[in-house]
Amino acid sequence: MKILFIHQNFPGQYKHLAPALAAAGHQCVALTLRVKESQTWKGVRILPYGIKRKQGAGIHPWVLDFDTKVIRAEACFHAACNLRDHGFTPDIIVGHPGWGETLFLRDVWPEARIGLYYELYHLSDTAHLGFDPEFQPRTGEAEKLRIRLKNLNNREHYKIGDLGISPTEFQAGTFPAEFREKISVIHDGIDTDHVVPNRDAALELPDGSIVTRNDEVVTFVNRNLEPYRGYHIFMRALPRLLKERPNARVLIVGGDEVSYGARPPQGRTWKQIFIDEVRGRIPTPDWNRVHFLGRIPYDRFISLLQVSRVHVYLTYPFVLSWSLFEAMSAEAAIVASDTAPLKEAIRHGENGRLVDFFDGDKLVEEVCGLMEDAEMRAELGRAARQHVVRNYDLVSSCLPRQMEWIERLAAMRAGVVGD
Template sequence: MNILFIHQNFPGQFRHLAGALAARGHSVKALTLRVTQVTDWNGVQVLPYRLARTGGQALHPWMTDMDSKVTRAEACYHAACKMRDAGFAPDVIVAHPGWGESMFLRDVWPEARMGIYCELYHLPGYPHLGFDPEFRRDDSGTEALRIRMKNLNNHLHFDIAQAGLSPTAFQADTFPPPFRDRIRVVHDGIDTQALRPDAEAVFALPDGRTLGRGDEVITFVNRNLEPYRGYHVFMRALPALLAARPGAQVLIVGGDGVSYGAHPPAGRTWKQIFIDEVRGRISDSDWARVHFTGRIPQDQFRAMLQISTVHVYLTYPFVLSWSLLEAMACGAAIVASDTDPVREVLRDGDTGWLVDFFDAAALVRRIAALAGDGVARARLGAAARAHVVAQYDLETRCLPGQIDWVESLAKMQLAPPVGPRQPSV
C-alpha cells in the first residue's frame, strides 16, 4: 500500500508509526517543511515542500491563523501535484491537519482515503476559555469568536477525511458529534522498555554535580515554561516548598518561549516574570537548590525522571503532555493538577495524588507529604508504571492500534468528492 504522511515537523506524532508501516512492507513517503532535500528516514522517503514568499496583505487579526494555514496548504498542494505527475498515487494519506497542509490533497488524489490526527477542537467556552482568569486575553467578549474561527481548518478537513485518530478521550471528545463518531482513540505510545525505573540512574546538574536516587529531587517539566502548564502556580509554591523540604533539590526543565496561550509582555519571558515575582522571598542558599536546566536531551530527561522523588505535573484542560505518561513509566511518584486530561490517566490515591490547579498551598502540602513518605511513593510509582504498561505501552498496545487504524483506512468508503464536479445530464 502507498501511504503518504503530512506533518510540517515530520515525524512529530508519527515518529513510531511511519517507520513501522515501512517495516511492514508499505511504500511510505512524507511531505514536510523540516527537510531541504529528499531524505530517507527509517525506511520513509521524506520530501520537502517550500513556502512561496508572500507580500504583505491586510488581514483581520482573526484570519491571520487561517491565512498561514492556506499558505502552507497551497505549497503542499503544488508539491503533491509534482509527486502525482511523477506517478505517485497514495492509497492512504495520514495527516496532522493542524497547520493546514493537507487541506487540498484530495483535490490532487481524489481516490485516496485520508485519516487525520485530531489533536484538539477549540471550544469557545469554559474550560478552554476562562479557565485561568489571570491570563484572559481581553474583556470585550470577542475571545470566543476568535476561537471559533480557529476551527475553520478542522471543518474543512472533516469534509475530506474518512476517519480521525486522537491520543486521548479528552481530546477526541472536544470534537463535535458528527466527526467524533469517526475518531478512534489510540495514544501515540510510551516506550516502557526504555522508560523504566533505574536505581542506578544519575543526573548531572549544570554546575557538574550529580544527583541520584539517594537524593531528594523535586522535578517539574514544561516544553516551555508558561502558564498553560502551570509554571506560575509552581513558582508561587516554590518559596514555601523550599522551606518545607530543606534538603530537596528542585529541577525545572523547559524552554523560555511560548507553546500555548498568551505571550508575555514584549521583551520578557514567563520564566523570568515568575522568577522575579518570588525571588525576593527565597534566600540565596535556598535558591542554590533550584536548577533551571533549559531543554535537555532524551537520555538526560529519562535520567531526571528516574531519580525524581516527586514529579509535579500541572496543566490547563488541554492536550496532555507526553511527559506525564513518561514519568509514570519511570515509576515516579506524581503530584498533578486535578484537571480533566490528567484524570483520564491518573487516579487520585491510586497512581498519583491530585491537587486543585490553582491551590499553591495545597500543592506544597502534597509535595512535601509525598516527599516524606517513602512507602506511599513506592506504592504510587509502581501502580503508575503498571497502568502505563497496561494501557499506553508502545509495542503491545498503541503501535498495533495505530497500524490497524491506518490499514483499515484503505478499506473505508470514500468521503464525498472534492473539486469540480461534472454537471448532471
C-alpha cells in the same frame, strides 16, 4: 501500499507508526517543513518543501490563524502536485491537520483514503476559554468569536478526512458529535521497555553536581515554560517548597518560547517573568537548589525522570503531554492538577495525587507529604507504571491498534465516513 505522511515537524506523532509501516513493506513518503534536503529515515523517504508566501497586511486578527494555515496548505499543495506529477500516487494519506497542510490534498489525490490526527477542537465555553482568570484576553466577550473561528480549519478537514485518531478520550471529546463518528481513541504510545525505573540512575547538573535516587529531587517539565502548563503556579509554590524541604533539588525542563496560549509582553519570556516575581522571596542558598535545564537530550530526560522523587505536572484543560506518561512509566510519584485531561490518567490516591490547578499551597503539601512517605511514593509509582503499561504501551497496545486503524482506512472508499 503507498503511504504519504504529512506533518510540519515529521515524524511528530508518527515516530513509531511510520517506521513500522515501512518495515512492513509499505512505500512510505513524508512531506515536511522540518528538513531542508531529501533524506531517508528508518525506511521513510522524507521530502522537504518550503513556504514562499508571507502573511499579508491588513488581515483581520480573528482570521490570522486560518490565514497562516491556508499559506501552509498552499505550500503543501504545490509540493503534493509536484510529487503527483513525478508519478507518486498514495493509497493512503496520514496527516496532522493542526497547521493546515492537509487542506487541499483531496484535490490532488481524490481517490486516496485520508486519515487525520484530530488533536483538539477549540472550545469557547467558560470552563476552557475562561479557565485561568489571570490571563484573560483583552478582547473580552469577543474572544469567544475568535476561538470559534479557529475551528474553521477543523471544520474544513471534516470533509477531507475518512478516519480520524485522537490520543485521549478528553481530546476526542472536544470534537462535535459528527466528528466522533470518525475518531478512534488511540494514544501515540509509550515505549515502556525503554522508559523504566532505574534505581542506579544519576544525572549531572550544569553546576557539576550529580543527583541520584538518594536525593530529594522534584521535577517539572514543559516543552516551553508557560502558563498553559502551569509554570506560573509551580514557580509561585517554590518559596514555600524550598523553605519546607531544605535538601530538595528542583529540576525544571523547558524552553523559553511559547507553544500555547498568550505571548508574554514584548521582549520578555514567561520563564523570566515568574523568576523575577518569586526570586526576592527565595534566599540565594535556596535558589541555588533550583536548576533550569532548558531542553535536554532524550536520554538525559529519561535519567531525570528516573531520579525524580516527585514529578509535578500541571495543565489547563488541554492536550496531555507525553512527559506525563513517561514519568509514570519511570515510576515517578506524580502530583498533578485536577483538570479534566488528568482524570483519564491519574486516579487520586491510587496512581498519583491530584490538586486544584490554582492551589499552590496544596501542591506544596502534597509534594512534601510524598517526600516524607517513601512507601507511598513507591506504591503510587508502581501503580502509575502499571496503568501506563496496561493502557498506553507502544508495543502491546498502541502500535498494533494504530496499524489496525491503517488497515481499516485502506479498506474504505475515499470520502466515506468511518464507523
